[in-house]
Amino acid sequence: MTPSPEPAHDRVPLAPFWRQWSDRAVARAPAGWTGLIDELRDLQDAAAASAPPAETVARATALLADARRLLAAHTVADDEQLYGKLLRLPGRGQTLSPPLRLLSWTATEIVGEVTFGRFHSGSNDAVHGGAVALLFDEALGRLSDLDDRPPSRTVSLRVEFRSLTPVGRPLTVRARLLGQDGRKRRLAGVLRDGERLCAEADGLFLALRPGQR
Numbered sequence: 470m471t472p473s474p475e476p477a478h479d480r481v482p483l484a485p486f487w488r489q490w491s492d493r494a495v496a497r498a499p500a501g502w503t504g505l506i507d508e509l510r511d512l513q514d515a516a517a518a519s520a521p522p523a524e525t526v527a528r529a530t531a532l533l534a535d536a537r538r539l540l541a542a543h544t545v546a547d548d549e550q551l552y553g554k555l556l557r558l559p560g561r562g563q564t565l566s567p568p569l570r571l572l573s574w575t576a577t578e579i580v581g582e583v584t585f586g587r588f589h590s591g592s593n594d595a596v597h598g599g600a601v602a603l604l605f606d607e608a609l610g611r612l613s614d615l616d617d618r619p620p621s622r623t624v625s626l627r628v629e630f631r632s633l634t635p636v637g638r639p640l641t642v643r644a645r646l647l648g649q650d651g652r653k654r655r656l657a658g659v660l661r662d663g664e665r666l667c668a669e670a671d672g673l674f675l676a677l678r679p680g681q682r
């Protein structure tokens with residue numbers, strides 16, 4: 470299959486480890502795989518936003534159970550899964566966090582755009598705080614491992630919620646690498662709705678030792 474990467478994402482430099490990880494998943498992904506993931510994301514938003522009558526609930530539940538059985542018949546080990554591994558796509562082929570569309574990047578800073586759907590709403594059309602933290606983990610994690618830096622893992626992530634983060638609007642996320650000390654990388658991020666600051670974060674990421682899992 471050929472998931473068509475957005476032009477900007479296609480140019481993001483991937484370190485050898487991640488290139489191999491992603492290319493292997495791309496090579497194994499069947500035709501239509503990214504369409505399935507997009508449908509799943511839209512389904513999550515539609516379910517969160519709906520208040521259907523009982524007949525619709527029964528029909529949708531049966532359809533979902535059918536789809537679940539179809540997929541479960543092809544369960545593979547974590548190493549073999551495709552979900553989340555398509556690094557050249559904004560959403561990486563996963564639905565846990567909303568697609569992060571990179572607009573620009575250097576070795577020490579990325580700027581991206583993200584739109585949270587109803588699935589990530591807490592209440593008041595505002596994004597759940599845990600989903601905001603998830604976005605920061607994703608954005609800081611991508612910058613931490615960008616270019617030729619070895620893979621890292623989040624050790625700590627602190628989020629300050631400055632104002633409500635709206636659902637359904639394109640937001641800007643900016644992540645910066647503040648410094649590196651051996652295996653330790655300090656990163657910071659801000660999330661804005663236009664000029665308004667929604668949240669900011671700082672995180673510590675630790676590069677894995679060779680062979681470390």
Ligand SMILES: CCCCCCCCCCCCCCCC(=O)SCCNC(=O)CCNC(=O)[C@H](O)C(C)(C)COP(=O)(O)OP(=O)(O)OC[C@H]1O[C@@H](n2cnc3c(N)ncnc32)[C@H](O)[C@@H]1OP(=O)(O)O
Pocket residue numbers: 478481483487556557606607608610611612614615616621622623624625653673675677678
């Ligand atoms: C399109 C572009 C794509 C680019 C391509 C990117 C692809 C990528 C995409 C994925 C983007 C998603 C990104 C999600 C990333 C996760 O969410 S990772 C999952 C969440 N994190 C975890 O589960 C971590 C769990 N913890 C661990 O696994 C282990 O504790 C760790 C992190 C491996 C560290 O263990 P270790 O190697 O044994 O390290 P250890 O010797 O304990 O500590 C090393 C140093 O760190 C310090 N340290 C350890 N913990 C702490 C702490 N909490 N606070 C301060 N210092 C600490 C130690 O004091 C020590 O310092 P020194 O003594 O060396 O000065």
